[in-house]
Amino acid sequence: MNTLVDFITHTKGLEYLIAIAFLISFIIFWQMLHRQGVRFWVTILPIVALVLVFGILGLRINSQRPSEGVAVGESPFLTTSVLAEWYGPASFDHSSHPDHQGDCGLCHHYSQGRIPSCSECHGKPFDAAELKMPGLTHAYHLRCIGCHMENQAGPTNCVECHTQAEIPPLSAVHPLTGVTNCLSCHGENGIPGVTRVPADHLQATNGVCQLCHKPRVEAKDFAGLPHTLAGREGCLMCHGAGIAGASKVLENHTGRTNETCTLCHKPL
Amino acid sequence: MLQVGRPAREWMTPFNVVAGLIVLVGLYFIVVRFSQGLASITDASDDQPWGLLLSWGLFAGVPLSASGFALGTAVYLFGMKEYHPVVRNAILIGFLGYFFAVVFLLIDLGRPWRIYYPMFVSFGPASVMFLVAWHVALYLSCQALEFSPAALEWLKLKILRRWALALTIGLTIFGVILSTLHQSALGAMFLLAPGKLHPLWYTPYLPWLFFLSSIAGGLSMVIFVGMLTQRFLKRHADAPYLASLEPISLGLGSAASITLFSYFALKVIALAHGDHWQLLSTPWGYWYLVELLGFVLLPCFLFAYASSRNNVTLVRFTAIWTIGGIILNRFNVSLIAFNWSLPDRQLFHWKELVIILSVVTIQILTYRWIASRMPVLREDQQYQSE
Amino acid sequence: MKTGNPRHAFHRRGFLKRAAAALGSSFFSPHSGSVLAQDFPGREDRLGMLVDLTRCIGCRRCEAACNQTSSLPAPEIPFGDKSVFEEKRRTNAKTYTVVNRYPNPQRVGMPVYVKTQCMHCDEPACVSACLVGALKKTPEGPVIYNADVCIGCRYCIISCPFYIPAYEYSNAFEPKVQKCFMCHDTRILKGEVPACATECPVEALTFGKRRDLLVLARSRIMENPDRYVDHIYGEREVGGTSWLYISGVPFEQLGFPGNLGTTPYPMLTREFLSFVPLVLVVWPALLGGFYLMTKRRMQEDRAESGEPKKPEQTLEA
Incomplete structure (x- = not known):
């Protein structure tokens, strides 16, 4: 028992049981003092029932004694990333800091003459057994951003150092108005003909998608519909083959189904 | 028991029509609550999870139902026979008060169908709420049994009635225990929120303040409901009951006066305990003084004055005033002064008010239904000799 | 039964000792040292x-x-x-x-x-507020929640000092x-x-x-x-x-x-919780005593007024 709240839970449970046992025995005691024929049994029967019920309850409370839990060993906890990598690597050029030439210790701290590389000390990503030593990424970030913020000079935003490489913008596809769940179309069981999220993105949720994939278009950038949607449920019934003067869907739209059309094309 | 054959238009009194409409609107909102969640009818938020439903139904409803245990103790344990004519009425008021407190609780709980969990499925003995759950459940059953002789007389079940009567003393003692514990437990629940409840109301004495004031509340309810029965349910009452009402009101008034005086003293002691005198000169302090002087000390003096002058009208007026004071105090603790430091608070939603109005109407109708059938305001002729 | 092997017997005695010690410690573990909250x-x-x-x-x-x-x-x-x-x-x-x-x-x-x-x-x-033990402080440190027993009273939300x-x-059905x-x-x-x-x-x-x-x-x-x-x-x-x-x-x-x-925070309600068994134990004796005294007095009154004394008369009628 490690915590007061566990202790109270346990002792109070037991106290209540004893108090109730007392109450029941008090009634029996009382009845023995005034033995009263029929009434005695009228009172005794509910008592027997109560004893049974509380006996069962008592067993339950005692079986709920808190476990000792999982031992937290000395082995380091793993840092398993849950977000896809958003940024490309940043490259640091010593010549971009001409003012600090010769003052190597400013960044290469605790070095006393010798100039070690960062990874010599900050080799591991993160080690719960060695908390004082920031991991390599963190060491870089702390050193760069910390100094830039301190002096209010130099980049502090992610994209000023990192490239946000090869992220397909949503502009190629559709705006986001009215869209609540990316995966309902782009997920594994999404709409046929729509781009699937890559395999390493399958864990992603909506909120995370939009971190990288930014909409660059709005609905007005797309051809509007010159008619209402009332009574017109299947776009492709007319537009698929260009029936009755309806404009034919574009070549690069093949495979699209009704569900996706109105994401971009709204009635004018 | 519907009295078959009675023509329909006799039911269509203005009171019944209005009551029926209120109940219908309330029931509609209750259906909405159970199909769309609490957000559809309440203003409950993550900062203020409890609202008007509990403030009224539980925190104000329970102390006003202390009538049963207060009168039960006086009559059955201390042998004050002169209060016997009203004891059944007091128990009925108490029973219905608890029953509808549970109804309000069921409306407000997130998953009311699990209301029996703390009794049979999973236990949290370290919680004050655990005690409240147990005590309300036990006391509700206790009061149902205490009231059962009246129902059994009405149903003419003689043997069952004798068994139920045999339990009277035990039930009364058990009822006092349970009342002491859960009237105070309702106050003790707020002991866990020292940073949220305004320091003028937060005090380690909170459980005892709740307990003491509940006695005054219960006594006032007996006076108040007694007055209503005299006016509206006269034909269901017998002569001894009607004759005893006024002297009993005077007696209960002086008892309530003494209780309120102790309550006042304890409230001042609590103030000293926390050393919060300087807070009295803040806006919250003025509000606190309104409660303390206007709704504790004033009715205390009024009760004393009225009962010494045999002024029944004033006693009855003061009883209503005291009931308002108890409600005010419980609202202050559970709603108004709770989260006092947060900006932009929304205290309640009008739909909550509608639901409360509707449930209270049902409560009144239920009371009328029982009191006009069972021997509550009168003694059953058959058993009068006993 | 003949054990023959003295080591066996020793073992068994050792086992019994250990079992007794374990039993004892499970009963008295909170008392090994002081029971003050801070401990x-x-x-x-x-x-x-x-x-x-x-x-x-x-x-x-x-x-x-x-x-x-x-x-x-x-x-x-x-x-x-x-x-x-x-x-x-x-x-x-x-x-x-x-x-x-x-x-x-x-x-x-x-x-x-x-x-x-x-x-x-x-x-x-929140753990000390929960009446069904849905919230738990794990020995590892985190405070976790079991939605399967939660009844939705929201007392945990009331009690949390950090909002x-x-x-x-x-959510109407599974909040x-x-x-x-x-x-x-x-x-x-x-x-x-x-x-x-x-x-x-x-x-x-x-x-x-x-x-x-x-x-x-x-x-x-x-x-x-x-x-x-x-x-x-x-x-x-x-x-x-x-x-x-x-x-x-x-x-x-x-x-x-x-x-x-x-x-x-559990200390804030602990005192009140301790009062509960007190009431459960003391009130019956106190009130029962009052009742017995009253009953006796009333019987005497009745005897004086010349009514026939009924030995089992109670006040219930």
Whole structure:
């Protein structure tokens, strides 16, 4: 028992049981003092029932004694990333800091003459057994951003150092108005003909998608519909083959189904 | 028991029509609550999870139902026979008060169908709420049994009635225990929120303040409901009951006066305990003084004055005033002064008010239904000799 | 029965001894030493998190990671959008953690970002409030929740001094209490660092054993006395919390509740709970005694007035 709240839970449970046992025995005691024929049994029967019920309850409370839990060993906890990598690597050029030439210790701290590389000390990503030593990424970030913020000079935003490489913008596809769940179309069981999220993105949720994939278009950038949607449920019934003067869907739209059309094309 | 054959238009009194409409609107909102969640009818938020439903139904409803245990103790344990004519009425008021407190609780709980969990499925003995759950459940059953002789007389079940009567003393003692514990437990629940409840109301004495004031509340309810029965349910009452009402009101008034005086003293002691005198000169302090002087000390003096002058009208007026004071105090603790430091608070939603109005109407109708059938305001002729 | 082998007999006696000792200790374990509240130090190797507010850059990757790993619905404003800092947010049923921005009174233009989530108290108010034991303080440190027994009374939300737990008010059929569970089931038990700490780019969040984190926090303050205020928030507040904060700006200016004291919250109701068995035990004797006295008096009255004495007369009629 490690915590007061566990202790109270346990002792109070037991106290209540004893108090109730007392109450029941008090009634029996009382009845023995005034033995009263029929009434005695009228009172005794509910008592027997109560004893049974509380006996069962008592067993339950005692079986709920808190476990000792999982031992937290000395082995380091793993840092398993849950977000896809958003940024490309940043490259640091010593010549971009001409003012600090010769003052190597400013960044290469605790070095006393010798100039070690960062990874010599900050080799591991993160080690719960060695908390004082920031991991390599963190060491870089702390050193760069910390100094830039301190002096209010130099980049502090992610994209000023990192490239946000090869992220397909949503502009190629559709705006986001009215869209609540990316995966309902782009997920594994999404709409046929729509781009699937890559395999390493399958864990992603909506909120995370939009971190990288930014909409660059709005609905007005797309051809509007010159008619209402009332009574017109299947776009492709007319537009698929260009029936009755309806404009034919574009070549690069093949495979699209009704569900996706109105994401971009709204009635004018 | 519907009295078959009675023509329909006799039911269509203005009171019944209005009551029926209120109940219908309330029931509609209750259906909405159970199909769309609490957000559809309440203003409950993550900062203020409890609202008007509990403030009224539980925190104000329970102390006003202390009538049963207060009168039960006086009559059955201390042998004050002169209060016997009203004891059944007091128990009925108490029973219905608890029953509808549970109804309000069921409306407000997130998953009311699990209301029996703390009794049979999973236990949290370290919680004050655990005690409240147990005590309300036990006391509700206790009061149902205490009231059962009246129902059994009405149903003419003689043997069952004798068994139920045999339990009277035990039930009364058990009822006092349970009342002491859960009237105070309702106050003790707020002991866990020292940073949220305004320091003028937060005090380690909170459980005892709740307990003491509940006695005054219960006594006032007996006076108040007694007055209503005299006016509206006269034909269901017998002569001894009607004759005893006024002297009993005077007696209960002086008892309530003494209780309120102790309550006042304890409230001042609590103030000293926390050393919060300087807070009295803040806006919250003025509000606190309104409660303390206007709704504790004033009715205390009024009760004393009225009962010494045999002024029944004033006693009855003061009883209503005291009931308002108890409600005010419980609202202050559970709603108004709770989260006092947060900006932009929304205290309640009008739909909550509608639901409360509707449930209270049902409560009144239920009371009328029982009191006009069972021997509550009168003694059953058959058993009068006993 | 003949044992023959003396070692056997010795073994058995040893076993009995051990069993008796084990039984004894299971009965008396709370009493080994003092039973004062302060003497429950918690499990020594329990886990925690150190938040260094001087490091946080407000990138909200922790929020995104939390959203991701807890499978929460998408936020109204995307995680990359800095406009959320315009107003103060709190945790809610769809967000276990939020980062708020506060002005820095010492350095204009260098705002302080404060991550808020469940503090995972050592002696949690919510656990002592829960009447069905749905909330539990795990020996590992996190405070977790079992929706299968929750009845939805929301007393936990009332009791939390940090305004953290939230409720699904719009959910009619399976409303749940929602708060940070410190990735207890999803990551800690698998030997992984909680998601927010994993994704923090500047190690503003440091995950580890609470006692190690306290040493780390204190050494940071000692090594940079100008950079930090001399206060580890969570070391002693409400009896200690698993999450610890160090900051360059006094905590009262960063929206931290300042008046919580160091008393563990379960202590606040403990005294009242102790009163309960007292009433259960004393009242029956007291009231029963009164009743017997009254009954005797009334019988005497009746005898005096010449009524026939009924030995079993009670007052019930």
